[in-house]
Amino acid sequence: MSIRVHIGGRICLPEEAKISVFDRGFLYGDSVYETIGTAYGRLFALQDHLVRLERSAERIGLRVPPRAEIEKAVADTVAAAGNPESRVRIILTRGAGKLDLDPAAVDDTQMVVIVFPLGPPSPAMYEKGVSVAIVSVQRNSPNAIDPAVKSGNYLNNVLALGEARRRSGAYEAILCAADGSVAEGSTSNIFIVARGEVRTPGLDVGILDGITRSKVLDLCRANGIPLRETRISREELRGAEEVFITSATRGALPVTKVDDSPVGDGKPGPVTRKVMALYDVLARAGVP
Ligand SMILES: Cc1ncc(COP(=O)(O)O)c(C=O)c1O
Secondary structure (H helix, E strand, O other), rough: OOOOEEOOOEEHHHHOOOOOOOOOHHOOOOOOEEEEEOOOOOOOHHHHHHHHHHHHHOOOOOOOOHHHHHHHHHHHHHHHHHOOOOEEEEEEOOOOOOOOOOOOOOOOOOEEEEEEEOOOOHHHHHHHHHHEEOOOOOEEOOOOOOOOOEEOOHHHHHHHHHHHHHHHHHHHEEEOOOOOOEEEEEEEEEEEEEEEEEEEEEEHHHOOOOOHHHHHHHHHHHHHOOOOOOOHHHHHHHHOOEEEEOOOOEEEEEEEEOEEEEEEOOOOOHHHHHHHHHHHHHHHOOOO
């Protein structure tokens, strides 16, 4: 199990990977990123992640290296790390320059690729489910740092997760939008099952267009699972029959506690287990 970093055009050990203190990613969170997981030894949905990376970069006016260059850096770093399953983080920063907030002051995109062993969730977490807490920290307004942009400015989410962990030791924080409806987790999208129907907040609520979320939506549509993208209140989340969260490195992960109260009978429910099984079939087949 090892970590390798692609930085400055070469692959190195984590302790050798250094970035300038003048880098705007470090100074201002002026960067975009993606986290990709492998499944059955292959990168899952790499192309979807690269499209979203390019979209995020375009939204903040950050120049992106050619896609082939990023793909090669990812492939080479995954191979160098040699883990059975990997978590890959691609970071693009605007680069280093003078201490000047103006983004036009610098155009020196730096690409960093970090490959870790995949790590948790453990099988027990999938079997028993995890806990979430609805936090007071609000999801950013789409008029501020748009949640649709996967930028390196994650302080809001950092604080949200801190609140959830401090308050109840919850595994994930659930943030609400300005209208009070449920938005998403600090690093995940959220789904509930109500009256046998899978429901998830629509993109118009102001959330990240999760790659896993969209795969789950496709799987529900293709398999006749009733589905609705809709606003979800806190009460609906607390009273849901089933809850699960999704992200690239976790797939679909059952939630069995919301704000210290059990969801349904406190065990992952049948619809969640069905979605997990369908997702596993997709992961086994592979998505380029
Ligand atoms: C805020 C937020 N929402 C949702 C997700 C899930 O997105 P994906 O399925 O593309 O990993 C993430 C992943 O990191 C995230 O940070």
